[in-house]
Amino acid sequence: MDLTILYRGPLSSCDYDCPYCPFAKRRDSREQLHADRAALQRFTAWVGEQRGDRLSILFTPWGEGLVRSWYRRALVELSQLPNVARVAIQTNLSCRTDWLADADPRTLALWCTYHPGQTPYARFAGKCADLTRRGIRYSVGIVGFPEHLPAARRLRADLPEQVYLWVNAPEGHILSEADAAAWTELDPLFPYSLHPHRSAGLPCRTGESVISVDGDGTVRRCHFVRAELGNLYDGSYRAALTPRPCPLSVCDCHIGYVHLETLPLYDVFAGGVLERIPAS
Template sequence: MEISRATIATLDADTPATQERHLSLLYRGRLSSCNYDCHYCPFAKTRDSRATLQRDAADLARFVDWVSQRDHAVSILFTPWGEGLVRRHYRDAMIRLSHLPQVRRVAIQTNLCIGTHWLDRVDTRSFALWCTWHPSEVSLETFVARCRELQRRGIRFSVGMVAMRELFDDIDRLRARLPDTVPLWLNAYDVRPPDYYADADVARLSRIDPHFRWNLAPPPSLGAPCATGTRVVSVNGDGDVRRCHFVAEPLGNLYDGSFESRLGPRPCPNRTCDCFIGYVHREDLPFAIDYAGGQLERVPVRLAP
């Protein structure tokens, strides 16, 4: 396939017609195991069977092959329930995808727990990481050292935390240790009483992440315009395509192409959408502008290199 990355960028950015040639895929396979033991996470310290891991690797290889055959721009965010980068098949998939000319971005959500030498093999022009610090599992010094390794390699990345009240000081410490060019996002603690955050807390956290209020109290989404189902879709290990992770209605299958005829604008069917990977694609919120080109890896424009 004779197509350069520069050609893809030109085709995809010139006009509204060509912009439709770019498809973002949120891939979530069978993996649900994690090496961390965060008390708020249902997948803490879980283990997948060998059979599950083998099936997950085969599914992922099939997906990468499908992407390699596309003749239009594609972006991918891996959103595993567990930690993907401890598995070689995810690292190998991301290396290969980053070198495909039609791949504009390949990113993954990760706790950044492994070494960084394998990153020497990625194409940094298209590669990105969405990293989360879990203070109960790894020290600030170790985590920041890994972030420095990402910077040294020219890796595009964001860093974030769950904004639990007992972690407020840790959030401040992390912000102080990161360069201003590295965005620090904050997720509201899901299992919280109504009065969990005082007004002063929200103001404090918003100074670090100006978009925190959207995560804390997203506006109703029912009927809202959203790019999911048009320019963004969710894919599972079997290739089943849905508009996003949070809408069960199928659009078809990736591998037989049946989803393509069902792509098109449609309003959100859910009352609320409180997850960044969902509401970031809403067209009535500021994220298409604030995160233009960085929605998948959670890097806002003002901090993008």
């Protein structure tokens, strides 16, 4: 079977202090880091043991994963497995990029976010250029606060034309029509992010061909629905994989609503759903 897995372990520390993020400059204890590494190694080993399944994996850590060696190592290992169609991670790209030389660029991809004020623009742009030289698939995005618009325009001008620049509507911030129009000019898909999507009772791929997994192996249909479907490691989740409507009233996060069957986003992002890269 073809199965997409969104993995989120216990890691919740980040090296940035974005004012809109609850995990800014948060530090995990040594014990928490050890637990996160062990959980990720267990998950990576499980993936390697699967036969007959074609897996696509997106890491969505609360914190920044790629500053941790075990995440870099996991992405390299998973990219080389024959049963992995895609492995991607959300990252602020603050890590070094030389480790990518050991990864399979046909399988690995990065979902990168630029945070103005957290890193020098030239440093971030330089790392994007290095990804391009290495042939790594990646998208780049930014949170659509009005004050971020000049940096986003500069980034769009400097990025290769084929690199998608996405924009997330800022949570809890009402944009004017002029602001929304400016962001849509940069990212034609921005309107999908601008307002929550009604989802109650609507068909969604989560819980059938897409699942969420935490560090203990608990399987849920997605990150936003807490009901458990079973456990990854004892296989109990498999019996629960079935079409099911969304139980929530709305879905307002891209990693959630991209899987709604009522939206055309699987066609829009064909071949790049996990790394948020639209089809050519």
